Amino acid sequence: MFKWLYRLMIELTNHAFSSKLLSRFTRSRVSAWLIPSYAKVYQINQEEMEKTLCHYKTLQQLFIRKLKAGVRPIDPMPNSVVSPVDAVIEDIGVISGQKEIVVKGKTYSIAEMLGSEAAAEKYLDGLFIILYLSPSHYHRIHSPISGTVTKQWTLGNRSYPVNRLGLKYGRKPLAKNYRVITEIGAGGKHVAVVKVGAMFVNTIEWTHPNEHLVKGEEIAYFSFGSTVVLLFEKGSITLDERIVPPMDVKVGERLGFWM
Template sequence: MKKTIFRLLTELSSRKSISRLTGAIAKSKASRSFIPRFAKTYGIRIEDAEKQLHEYGSLNDFFTRRLKPGLRPIDTTEHAVVSPVDALITGMGVIQDGTMLQVKGQDYTIAELLNNSPRQVNYKHGFFYVLYLSPTDYHRIHTPTSGKIVEKEHVPGKVYPVNEFGLRHMRRVLSRNERLITYIQHGSGEVAVVKVGALNVSSIQYVSPLPDQVQAGDELAYFEFGSTVVLLMENGTYSSRPELQVGSRVRMGEALGSLKPSSTN
């Protein structure tokens, strides 16, 4: 009964108008006073931040903070795919005939996740990660591989929570929430970086200017409050690190696995 009531309240609060209001408050100068308490509540390492706390103009400014240079080294191993974010892996595995199986007890089709894009066929038997960013995490999103940005798509939607409760008890939140999808072509094929909005995320923003050609680890976008990235690798192009599993924590720039050289495709 409690879960049913909470699910109903979450449905009612999942409208973009609520997130816009939350975002307006977080971007106001008055929200600066909440920064020290916010950092303490979530155990954020303020010493890692690029600036001092008093230098941030709003809570949102602090939340989307950059880190001091060198704190997230990028794995430069040939063919490496690096984590685009600091995150907890909440789902991963081989895509089975176009379906991501058992993400917190639910299955998702690539078709619905990619908004029925013609590119979905490229990932029908590929590999996926679901990477959850908590409020504690660094919230800038980086490119997982070098290559060329060949397509971008904004998919309007709801803003359900993407935490443990949302993924397990709300219906198919990854494919119902607002999404920003970026396709990056590399030497072996392409990857899709699906940025999923969430409750109290006022927006997902690309960095500006966003170049066509990117190097692994370049800034790509950022969340205004916590959310999730789904990373998709094309059919037959990728091998994950064997020790990674659901529940593993990864840092931006850390190798998740490797692409197969194009000559072997």
């Protein structure tokens, strides 16, 4: 009963009109009145911010804030794979031979997530990592490895929440929400960085102009909290033994080693 009520409420509110209203509000000067309370409620670490709280004139500016240089050191090991975001690792597992993953008891099709059977083929029996960003997190996205962007594409339009309730009761948000997929290649293998839009605010901005990426470089940002799904080809990564979900990670922390 709760599942259907939850879905009904989301369907009634998750439309282009309400999304535009919320987006317009967060970009308006009126929203600046909420910045102090927002920072307090979500315990924003102001010591890390590039600029002081009073510098931000809208909520959207605070959402996409940058950090001071050096506060997110990138793991220095040459073959390490690092977290692309500040987030909670919600789940880790193996992509099945049927191109499926199981997250919070729900089965997702990788072919649906990536938009085609062909795109999913290379990730069979590979590893997936689910990284959830709450409204309190730093919202910029960085490259998990050094490599080359081999492809980037966009899918979906409307979005369910991607928090724990959304993952449990939503209509497969990781595979159906608005999402931008960036595929990065290195050494003949690939990782897909699937940036999943959150409810209402679907803006995902690509900020890196070149196809060549250095591990830890900024590549994009969310305009609100959301989720990043990492899909690794079989044999491309060995997971660091300390990575056990659920756990908090920050940009640049080592997730494993590129093989």
